[in-house]
Amino acid sequence: MSRRRGADEVDTQDGTQPTDSHRGAFGEFGGESGAFIERTFRERIVLVGVSLPPHDDEAVEASLDELSLLVDTAGADEVGRVVQRRDAPDPATYVGGGKVEEIRELAEATDSDTVVFDDELTPAQQFNLEKALGRTAIDRTAVILDIFAQNAHSQEGKAQVQLAMFRYRLPRIRGKGRSLSQQAGGIGARRGPGETQLEIDRRRIARLIHRLESDLRRIANHRDTQRKARRRSDLRHVVIVGYTNAGKSTLLNRLTDAGVLVEDRLFATLDATTRRLELPGGERVLCTDTVGFVRKLPHQLVEAFTSTLDVVNEGDLLVHVVDAAGPDPEGQIDAVRQVVGGIGGGEVPELLVFNKADLADDAPGLAARHAGSVVVSAVTGEGIDELLLRIGDRLRSLVPAVELFVPYDRGDVLAALHRSGEVLSEQAGDVGVRVNVRLERREVGRFDEYLVAPGPEGAAQ
Numbered sequence: 104m105s106r107r108r109g110a111d112e113v114d115t116q117d118g119t120q121p122t123d124s125h126r127g128a129f130g131e132f133g134g135e136s137g138a139f140i141e142r143t144f145r146e147r148i149v150l151v152g153v154s155l156p157p158h159d160d161e162a163v164e165a166s167l168d169e170l171s172l173l174v175d176t177a178g179a180d181e182v183g184r185v186v187q188r189r190d191a192p193d194p195a196t197y198v199g200g201g202k203v204e205e206i207r208e209l210a211e212a213t214d215s216d217t218v219v220f221d222d223e224l225t226p227a228q229q230f231n232l233e234k235a236l237g238r239t240a241i242d243r244t245a246v247i248l249d250i251f252a253q254n255a256h257s258q259e260g261k262a263q264v265q266l267a268m269f270r271y272r273l274p275r276i277r278g279k280g281r282s283l284s285q286q287a288g289g290i291g292a293r294r295g296p297g298e299t300q301l302e303i304d305r306r307r308i309a310r311l312i313h314r315l316e317s318d319l320r321r322i323a324n325h326r327d328t329q330r331k332a333r334r335r336s337d338l339r340h341v342v343i344v345g346y347t348n349a350g351k352s353t354l355l356n357r358l359t360d361a362g363v364l365v366e367d368r369l370f371a372t373l374d375a376t377t378r379r380l381e382l383p384g385g386e387r388v389l390c391t392d393t394v395g396f397v398r399k400l401p402h403q404l405v406e407a408f409t410s411t412l413d414v415v416n417e418g419d420l421l422v423h424v425v426d427a428a429g430p431d432p433e434g435q436i437d438a439v440r441q442v443v444g445g446i447g448g449g450e451v452p453e454l455l456v457f458n459k460a461d462l463a464d465d466a467p468g469l470a471a472r473h474a475g476s477v478v479v480s481a482v483t484g485e486g487i488d489e490l491l492l493r494i495g496d497r498l499r500s501l502v503p504a505v506e507l508f509v510p511y512d513r514g515d516v517l518a519a520l521h522r523s524g525e526v527l528s529e530q531a532g533d534v535g536v537r538v539n540v541r542l543e544r545r546e547v548g549r550f551d552e553y554l555v556a557p558g559p560e561g562a563a564q
Contacts, residue, residue, distance in 0.1 A: 149182060162434075174219060206218060219246060244401040245271070270406070271401070272308070337545055342391050354424055377392075405442070421448065421453045428462035454497055502541040513553075519549070525541040527541065
């Protein structure tokens, strides 16, 4: 079988490395233009998973099933898979020499183009594997990056994906040392190889990384200005999070008529969308859909999407959408919570929403195991009214409770309290009424003269 080129091998007539575009798993990503050129054929892929201590074979198979979906989304087909149990990864090839030979034989038998590993490979491991297998060897991170490259549409999204891809590929660029020398070095007859094309490429990519970081800082500053304006508006902020393809965009469309793209595929939408939402109690809040999460989300993406993911930390309530019809809802919940905690959103209150009730028979059972959760179908509208009521209740519970004493001759003040806040209790006395009420901070000042004792700041009483 003929040798297939690896992900970053030489690709020009003079034997030099392409400088402004870099090959991904299933296409080519242009560094200068940000365009992703998808290949016109579907590659044949062999998947490789490794079970490490504590060994959980079911978890490895579930992860490989998800990787197969990622590969399909990226534009390729799984034709075989290999699973290995090891005490530790092999430093040279991750799986060891014997297993590499088994993978090579399977790849040749299935005429596969690429071998995809479920765990991230080091640059040295990737190089050794491609040399031994005679074909491209990549990891889950490369597949996810390629999917993001295909689906990025906004200026910010493209810049974020470019930055993540360049950070990932910079240590993986390879060349042929002296054969790529572009100029001589030294004095007189003592002339060394000078600067290689490989060094030029690395320096150019480093410049592109710095430029993208600068562009994203500018966009982040603009986002920060928008967030300050939202905070001044005193509108509560609901952030929809969840596993990719759990139905977040469909739910946002159902709640707000946002018109966000909806497709039954992983990472169909990457750009955050914010819309106003009116709750049954008359309150208006902001509702934001975020990028979907996945197991083993590449840290390059988390770092590059910092300005987008910061919305999670600043939300008042996280609506965590779970695919109740998926193969492993509990595992997806844990994966999302791990990512949310990793970006600093672990303290934000969460409301679990089990979506796709029209497809999942066990949705009520899932909800029963998670107290306070809601079962909905974003497609049919089932459970949406209950969800809106629950969102309103959870947001109101976050408002601090204060205690006031209102004389009987100030019935207008008592009426204003009922209009402005949520009255929790009223206790009649000899000359007035003691009122326990939840009031937004901006409203408390109107009733200062009647204030008795505020409750613990931000706590429910």
